[in-house]
Amino acid sequence: MMSFHLIITKKQKPILLLSIIQLIYLFSILTKSQSTLCRTSCGSIPIQYPFSIDDGCGSPYYRFILSCSDTQKLELRTPSGRYPIHNVSYIDPHIVVTDPFMWNCEDGVNYRPTRPFSLDTSTRFKLSSQNQYIFFNCSEEKVIVKPKPVFCEQFPEHCDSSCDSASYLCRHLPECSFAMSGSSCCSYKPKATESLRLMLEYCTSYASVYWRNVGAPQLYDQVPQYGIRIDFDIPVTTRCLQCQDQSKGGGGTCGFDTQTQSFLCLCKEGNFTTHCNDHENARHSRNVHVIAGTVTAISAFGALGIGGGIWYLKKMKAKAPVTCGVQSNENRLF
Template sequence: MQQPQLLKPPSIFKHFVILITLQLQEIPIVSLSPCRSFCGSVPINYPFGLDDGCGAPQFRHMFNCTNDLFFQTPSGAYKVQSIDYDKKSMVIYDPAMSTCSILQPHHDFIMTDVQSAIIPPSQDTVFALLNCSIDSPVLNHYKYLCFNFSGHSCNELYGSCNAFRVFHLLTNSSPPCCFTSYNTVKFMSMNILDCTHYTSLFNTDGLRGVGPLDWIYGIKLSFSVPDTGCEKCRKSGGACGFDTDTEGLLCLCSSTTNSTLECAAGTGSMMASGQSNAPRIFYQLAMILGSFVYMVMKFISEFEL
């Protein structure tokens, strides 16, 4: 009777090494980046960053994360409701802004020159200036700055919104108002405009035939993404960032390791953007160990025969 061919110990070791190699190839490379990738439920991706040195330097110090994400401007902190990275837009809400349901003291919406250049309000965001005096510049020399959007008029706001109806009641008429673009409030303050309140709304192209009670109030900003070639950095497990002293571009590989282009192989293999990869790794290691024990037991049983 022919004896079964036994695996020699070196053969077992060789099989074990091959098995480990195949299993580890299935574990994805993920990032040890020092940059936070979420604030609450809002994802934070390039070109934005919460931690100094993360994202693009043009957007440095523009965001603040407490329990929610806020966009910082000279006129205040505005809660970020959503970010659409595909459409390159961000919706913010002014908590001190008047809406159809609440009337609040007027104030200005002010952005820095840099913000106005790289993340301005979108073309489909409209600012409604309310309760303007008859001497308001937008009703005289600059009346061309006012327009009706999607067939709507100022009278709709005064007639439909409880918050704005008070202006009609006080004067027994509809005081002037003005639908205008961001550029108007960018160059003229509310005091210069001589209007007591403002509200803003967006996605105006889809509001034809929709009453003020159902308008989408807030400010939609449009941003551009600097082309710095950071895709190579992301694929290597890093995050695009910059040197906080020189603002030169960097690939952030870990809290202690940076590169100019991409991370070295293996520097990002334990944790992904704040989410632990440990369950997957432990599962793979358990499978490897189980296979090795099986091979050893099989060898012992065949050797005893």
């Protein structure tokens, strides 16, 4: 049987040894950072289930959706780009994002070109019905721009084909000290998102406004604010409830295995399949102290392969916002 031997010269030995030590050190840093529990905030915004900013935490339905920048700014990843997140509500499940390409008060009549905004249909996201859209400088040959009759407030289903040039939002632009009138501004709240894309083809710019609940008396319980409200679902499972149960080991964090996407309860002692006091799997999880099932021990020669694995993981994360999910007309804004 033929055998092979690796011949290393005296000059190469220090270089090879130094490279292996560096790779082992790099992996030890990665392992240490992943072995901690999931981060619970990004800046001033709390991060709770089903979201996460660490892979293997939260629900796999929202994997690679949120990112936290080095400056502690939370962003939403979508197929059309990254959008700053203004706030997250877990009681009334929704997030509010801002589109930097939207019209704002500082623009005035200097309308900037905008771009389409889209959502990933593989997630549990959907555009909120509390959104309303303002369009500027529309072509009246292509778009019906006129004041809506009073009865439209009671029967909005009969008034979906026109853009209201006398709307409250055009007369009281949120956060602006001036108001626009006439055909330069109109508000639109259509049933289908396809018509929103058509509107943008014939209008110069747009702004998204959502009606925020403020808990005031009913006539004044909502105020308009700029942004795009996106509602989301919180998947509730028995395993997740058991994992978070304080009586079962102090409460763990709901997560998943990044290879199989099966449920994991992330605890200080390790990763378990049900809850933190799951002693049945304690022997297995004793060697699994890191999120995503990363091994805690590494041989010197295995470090070479891990260096490539780390590069591949970063490459896959960088592509995630573009390739994750399939777009459809029902989930696109424009």
